[in-house]
Amino acid sequence: MTVPAPATPARSSGTAPLARWRHWWRKQSPTRQDRYVTLGPLLAVMLFLAAVIAAFAYLRIEEIDREQQAVKRDVEYAQQRLRLRLLERQEQLMRLGRDVSNKEVDTEEFIAQAESLVNQYPELLAVTWVDSRRKVKAAYVSPSANLAQARLSGEQLKYGETEGTFGLARDLRQPVYSRPLPNKDDTSHNGASLQLQIPLDDQGKFGGVIMGEYAVDGLLRFGVPTEVTAKYAVALLDDQGKLLAGNLPPARNTAAKLLPWSDEAQEYEIPVSPVGNGLLLKAQGYRASLGVVGSGFFWLVSALSALTVWMLLGTWRHTRRRVQAQEALISETNFRRAMENSMLTGMRALDLQGRITYVNPAFCQMTGWSEDELVGRTAPFPYWPEQDRETLAARLDDELHGRSTPGGFEVRIKRKSGAIFDGRMYVSPLIDPRGQQTGWMTSVTDITEPKRVREELSASYERFTTVLEGLDAAVSVAPLGSEELLFANKLYRAWFGGEVAGHMNLIAQAGVPTAVPTEDTLDAVDGLAGLPTDTLTTAQTENAEIFVPELGKWLEVRSRYLTWVDGRLAQMVIATDITPRRHAEEQAALQAERAQSASRLITMGEMASSVAHELNQPLTAINNYCNGMVSRIKGQQISNEDLLVALEKTAKQAHRAGQIIQRIRSFVKRSEPNRSSADVATMVSNAMELADIELRRHNVRLSHYIAARLPPVMVDPILIEQVLINLMKNGAESIAQARRPTARRSVELRVVPKIIDEQSVIEFSVLDSGKGLSPEVMGRLYEAFYSTKAEGMGIGLKLCRSIVESHQGRMQAENLYNGDEVVGCRFTFWIPVTPLLSPALAATETPSPPAGVH
CATH class of the missing domain: 3.30.450.20 (PAS domain)
Structure with a gap:
């Protein structure tokens, strides 16, 4: 059995990408192929230049990193040397402080040891022994120190110099370094000093400090190794960056530090331990190389690359101009062809003999005849209706002889299907490049739909005019x-x-x-100012x-x-x-006035019940005052002054009863309250005074809250007081019927200002802890002669609501809930601070029609 060789799939897999690339390349247009061929060398040169720049940048970044690491390493070494020197001086001063604390050294011995330390270590300017009261007991100052470091025995240290450091050493009982102190008498940067204060222990108490003062410039010169100062510009700074000792080269452009080829010298800073962040050691390297930009090889490569790019761009621009000329010619041809094919207007060309030489697709679509069926035909044309051939032949003769009207003419055209439509033709001459006329160009527009719309608009206008007329x-x-x-x-x-x-x-x-708009205001103000902008x-x-x-x-x-x-x-x-409607309204107003008079007569019948209901409070108060006076007179327990006060209160309640009768009578007569400017707090106080008797009888506690600085209101105070008394009395009776315990027998009166429907009002709320209102009672709450009390007359709440509404206010009632349990009821009514114009006054201010108009 022969096994086929697997070489064929390998060859096919290798040639497949090449075949796909060739297929893609052949699909591209010649213009695009030329563009790719031109841009290839340009792209290669740009990539070469980018690679050279990247290589130089990489080498420069490596060099900068090495320099930065060297600076950091040398500065940390110098900081360690400076730290060891400070610790050695600190240890020596601490030994001197222990001897002083142990009283082994007196002032003379202290000055001797301090002189030895100052002379042995040049950075040490002075050593001072300060007691707990900040007085100098002994001090030695270096001859090279200035007058600011001089300390005399018995001298009081200045608070501004050592206050913070002295207090910190006293509290911590540890050596403390101060912030670098500038020398006020020396204008140079090398006069700053640094203090070290070592606390003294006097049998467990703070006994003062041993204060050593260092010259910051001496620390830099004797503490930093010479090999570091030879390579870098070294300086000591404070925490705010102020130069204390040494010198730094001037700062350069910070933007250049972000570039990889920047030749900016490297720098590094580190806090000096054990002083802390108050003293910083900073070193900056000297410029040692030219950088990438200064390299001649870099500029040579850049110049050669730029020259190559310039040559390629010139070749590409020449090729692009040639391609653009070809594309413009093709675009113009395609544009004219597309314009002819997309036009809805039919175009027909005739020669001088009246033969059709050209029709566009729109004309063929309009008539239904193809281009082959129309080109070369002479009159009569197939799209002429039979009944209009004589007219159309005359139109054609006028067209061939140049007698056509400029505005065109309307004709009827027959489609190949036999349908007729209306069209409008416009004729213009055809001129060749030599300026000679070769024929006539006719454009045809289908006006069937516009003509139908115009006829419908004309009919619609006639209907619209008929309706308006x-x-x-x-x-x-x-x-x-x-x-x-x-x-x-x-x-x-x-x-x-x-x-x-x-x-x-x-x-x-x-x-x-x-x-x-007038001529004077056209330039200054818009004549249409004030008109709606919607x-x-x-x-x-x-x-x-x-x-x-x-x-x-x-x-x-x-x-x-x-x-x-x-x-x-x-x-x-x-x-x-609307004259009939106005007459009807006048008649309705007259009837309403008569009905109002009848209603007032009916209300007179209710006045007796209202008087009896509202006089209950003042008469009850008069009865209580009289019974109290009789009882105290019989027991000979009343003085003339107390008797006079009781008689005045009795007379006041009698006068109030008369006012109630007068107010209710006036209210029934005029249906308008006798308003005057009344103080809210006074009205509430009078109402609480009268209602308190009834509340105490039911063992009910009365609490109140009246907002401060309430504005006065235009009301009848007697009527508003009656409303408040009635509501508080009803609350007490509801609590009594509910048989609440003593702790829950309370009525609360709240008076606060509010804004309702963008109107300032005063809201009165009476809250009780009774059993609330059932849904049936809530629906019939203001119904006349309906009451839930056996002795009630059913006109109290109805009269209260009438009084409130006559003051242009509103009244409402709602139950108070604790979960699903009813825990009380709240009656609320509000009175506007500034009442609106009453209906009666509005009627009197309405202008009456002229005489003789009814």
Whole structure:
């Protein structure tokens, strides 16, 4: 059995990508192939230049990284050397401090040891012994120090210099380094100093400090190794970057640091331990190389690459111009062919003998005849209807002799199917490149649908005009800023004639805003200022009722803005005769007045019950006062002053009873309260005083909250007090019926300002802890002669609501719930701070019609 060799699949797999590439290449247009061939060398040169730049950048980045690592390593080495030097001085000062704490060293011995330390270590400027009260006991200052470091025995240290460091050493009982202190007497950067304060222990107490002062410049010169200062610019800085010692080269452009070929010198900084972040050691390397940009080989490669790119671009531009010329020719040909094929207008060309030489696809589609069936035909043409051939032949003769009208002419054309449609033809001469006429070009447009639409619009206009002429309202339209009447229906012409004066008079009397631009205001102010900015089709109409003496009629005028057919902004006014309706309204008002008088007579019957109901509180108070005085007089337990006070309260309640009768009588008579400016807090206080007797009788506690700075209200205070008394009394009776325990027997009165329907009001709320209102009672709450109490008359809440509504307020009641349990009821009513115009006053201020109009 022979096994087939697997070489064929391998060859096919290797040639498949090549075959696919060839297939893709052959699919491309010659223009695109030329573009790819031209862009290939350009792309190769650009890739070569990018590779060279990347190589140089990589080498430069490696060099910068090595330099940065070297700087970091050398600065850390210098920081370690400086740290060891500071620790050695710290240890020596700590030994001196222990000797001082153990009282083994006196001031003379201290000065001797301090002198030895200062002379042995040049960076040490001074060593000072300071007691716990910040006084200098002994000090030695280096001869090279300035006057600022001089310390005298018994001298008090300045707080500004060592306050923070001294306090920190006292609290921590550990050596503390201060922030670098600038030398105020030295304007150079090398006068800064650093303090080390070592606390002293005096038998467990703070005994002062040993303060060593270092010259920051000395620390730099003697603490940093010379091999580091020889390679770098080294300096000591504070935590704010201020130079304390040493020198740094000026800062260079920071943007250059972001570039891989930047020749910016490397730098590194590190805090000096054990001082901390207050002292920083910073080193910056000197520039040692030219960088990538300074390399001559780099510029040579860049120049050669740029020259090659320039040559390739010139070749590519020449090729592109040639291709563009070819594409423009092809595009022009395709454009003209596409324009002819996409036109809905039929095109037909005739020679001078009347033979068809050309038709476009639209003409063939319009007539149903193909190009082969039409080209070369002479009159009569197949698309001529039989009954119109004589007319069309005359039209053709006029066309061939140049007698066609410029506006075209209308003809009837027959399709191959036999259907007839209307068309309009336009004729123009055909001129060859030499300027000679070779024939006539005719364009044909199908006007069947536009003609049908025009006929329908004409019929619609006739119907619309008929409807407007038959309306029982006067309709007129006039443009803004002009006294031209654009439209007026039959009724308008009957009332005002054909003049625009009637339209303008209606607008003026109705108070409709309009704008008439003048020559003086055209440049300064827009003449249409004040008109609505909304879309005209959604603008709201404006209604007004006016009386026209010339017609002796009441008219309802409605107006709106619209855009007229010529684009001008116009105003339409519709005036409807409402004289019969006005007469009917006057009759209805007269009947309402008579019904109101009858209602007042009926209310007189209810007045006796209302008086009996409302006089209960003052009469009860008078009875209580009299019984109390009688009991105390019999027991000889009352003085003349107490008797006089009780008699005054009795007289006050009697006067109040008379006021109640007068107010209820006036209320029934006028249906309007006797309003005056009343203080809310005074009304509430009077009501609480009268209701408190009834509440104490039911063992009910009364609490209240009255908001501060309440504005006065225009009310009848007697009536409002009666409403509050009635509501509080009803709350106490509801609590008594519910048999609540003593802890839950309370009535709360709240008076607060509120905003309801964008109107400032005063809200009165009476909350009780009774059993609430059942749904049946809630539905009949304000019904006359309905009461849930055996002795109730059923007119209390009805009268209360009437009083509140007569003050343009509202009353409502709701149950209070704790979960699903009813725990009380709340009656709320509000009175507006500024009452609206009453109906009676509004009627008196309404202008009456002229005499003789009914």
